[in-house]
Amino acid sequence: MSELKNRILSRRDLERVPVDVPGWPPGLHVRLMTGRERDRATRVCESDRPDSEKMAYVIATCLVDPEGVNLFDPENPEDLAALLDTSFRTLKILWDAIVEHNKLDQSKEGLAKN
Numbered sequence: 001m002s003e004l005k006n007r008i009l010s011r012r013d014l015e016r017v018p019v020d021v022p023g024w025p026p027g028l029h030v031r032l033m034t035g036r037e038r039d040r041a042t043r044v045c046e047s048d049r050p051d052s053e054k055m056a057y058v059i060a061t062c063l064v065d066p067e068g069v070n071l072f073d074p075e076n077p078e079d080l081a082a083l084l085d086t087s088f089r090t091l092k093i094l095w096d097a098i099v100e101h102n103k104l105d106q107s108k109e110g111l112a113k114n
Contacts, residue, residue: 016068019097021090028071030062030097037061038102040074055095056083062098 016031033041044057060072060079072079083091098104 012068014068015101016064017097017101019094021093024090027066029064029066029068030094030101031064031068033061033102052084052088052091053080055091056080058098059083059091059094062102063094 014031014034016029019028019030020026021028041058041061045054047054049057057074057080060070060074060076060083063071065071072083074080
């Protein structure tokens, strides 16, 4: 493998930005999705799931601590249920931050359009 390829593959380019959620502890960040995560999120968003479940899946995928470690597992139904038990205002704040940081279409269905 070439040195340049090694340097590219060893770089973690999942940039993250802080997000402030009223009532939640500081230190929350949203990060960029990988290509594979984007594909999975697109499939979820094109499914028959309710919109709030689609939002929770994307939020669980992108919500991280300051070191970039995911706080929730998007494949864990208990984690998704816990997110769905928070206020819609909180979900919307997180969703909007993720949409802006990942340059996504504003709609849940829009994941597939970009």
